[in-house]
Amino acid sequence: MSTSPAADDYLKTIFHHTEWQDRPITPSVLAAKLGVAPSSVTEMVKKLAAAGLTIHEPYRAVRLTESGLARAVTMTRRHRLIETWLVREFGYTWDEVHDEAEVLEHAVSDRMLDKIDDRLGHPDVDPHGDAIPRPDGTIRR
The missing domain is CATH 1.10.60.10 (Iron dependent repressor, metal binding and dimerisation domain)
Known part of the structure; x- marks a missing residue:
């Protein structure tokens, strides 16, 4: 799947928000984490949804689809x-x-x-102690 660096950054940020807790990310929180305007988030989330990478209803949280999750884990x-x-x-x-x-x-x-x-040597964690996903997308905790 080919995505832009900006799209990959959005997917990765959405994933990181939900990596350790279950609450989905809202567009306003996504904008704050990325340091962009809410209108920019709206446009990108629409593009990601059209590409089948996110699920989003206006004024609701943003969730990754299975394809979006796979790309986010890869990134x-x-x-x-x-x-x-x-x-x-x-x-x-x-x-x-x-x-x-x-x-x-x-x-x-x-x-x-x-x-x-x-x-x-195929490390399990990065310098911050966060798990590094394996090539197949699995994450050892």
């Missing part, structure tokens, strides 16, 4: 592996890696990500 895996790689291989500290990973997660190929995972 979370990419992000967390890259954070781990930056700490272990390049000497970044845990509080420096997020912004770098935000850029790189959209740029590295799947092949390179697999090589990073191999090089790191």
